[in-house]
Amino acid sequence: MNQFVYKQASGITALSASFHEFSYKKHAHDEYALGVTLDGIQKFSSRGSIHASCPHGVMLFHPGFVHDGWAHEHQRLDYVMIYVDESKMKAILDTNEPHYFKDSVVYDKTLERLVYNTAFTILNDCDPAFCDDAFTLLGAHLGGLMTDAKINREHQRIQKIKWILRNTEGEPLRLDDVATAVGMSKYQMIRIFKAAVGLSPYQYYLSCKLSRAKKLIEETKEVYTAVTAEHFVDLSHLNKHFKNTYGVTANTYAKSLI
Structure with missing residues (x-):
């Protein structure tokens, strides 16, 4: 059975997803999207390349990043995502300039824990203060994973x-x-x-x-x-x-x- 659970708190939307037969059509989000693969392998294509996020992989999508998504070989896939408004991300990064993620999938234990903790506080209806604390810690870790937009x-x-x-x-x-x-x-x-x-x-x-x-x-x-x-x-x-x-x-x- 495919399951998608969405919840919101502190201006962030969290998703807990579990599926094997479903596949996302190509789309883009207005928000930054960060996710942790818990079980299985999530694949997605973007700009002519296919990416894969295995367990403990962290997926990083900036606003406007076009992608699709599916479970590798239709095996069970479990993951969590958080969707963060661009203005909120700029505030946490203390910048007015657009920033992009350098990589689409990274394996960083600290980042994995921080993204998961932020999603966990929202999905489990924790006090919004816990969510704000979790996201603040996450924001402090994101700077090194991002780059300014290249203007041409x-x-x-x-x-x-x-x-x-x-x-x-x-x-x-x-x-x-x-x-x-x-x-x-x-x-x-x-x-x-x-x-x-x-x-x-x-x-x-x-x-x-x-x-x-x-x-x-x-x-x-x-x-x-x-x-x-x-x-x-x-x-x-x-x-x-x-x-x-x-x-x-x-x-x-x-x-x-x-």
Whole structure:
């Protein structure tokens, strides 16, 4: 049986997952995501490479990091994750600049313990003060694993495309307009964006819609509010894409937060 348990505390979302047949579709998070593989092997692909996190491996995803995920050879996989808002991560790192993880999977016993402890306090409904303490200790250890963003012309254009896609709300996505805004032809933009990010502009746009829908559900506990606000065809349309990305339907996720 596949199991996905989400809980929140102190502005951090924690996930406890156990599955063998499920696989995540390619997506990106607005948050930083850090996870510990407890049992089994989790595989995921990104930018043309396949990565594997074995037991005690720590998975590190920065915002916008496009990836999928599955259990190696459909064996049982157990892991925990925490999702941290970018503003909260910047505060704990005491910086206003975006930072990226140098590696996608590391084996660091101290980091493993700190990520697990943060997830444990949230998943077990501990006092929020314990969660804040655990995350503070984690933040102090993260600096050496991260690097400043490398700014060049192509990076700037990709970031501008991402910004436009994230902020295209309540209106149809017009790729010709996006391409014009960054001085490219539509097909040149699609090709360069997919090569750099791992998703087409439309797929990234859909991922942003799902991320906003998730936040709305967290704030309102109402799935139909998310359907309407993000212009999904209906609840089944939202549920289908939500489950492919987060492992559970929007309905189930909303119930987990009550």
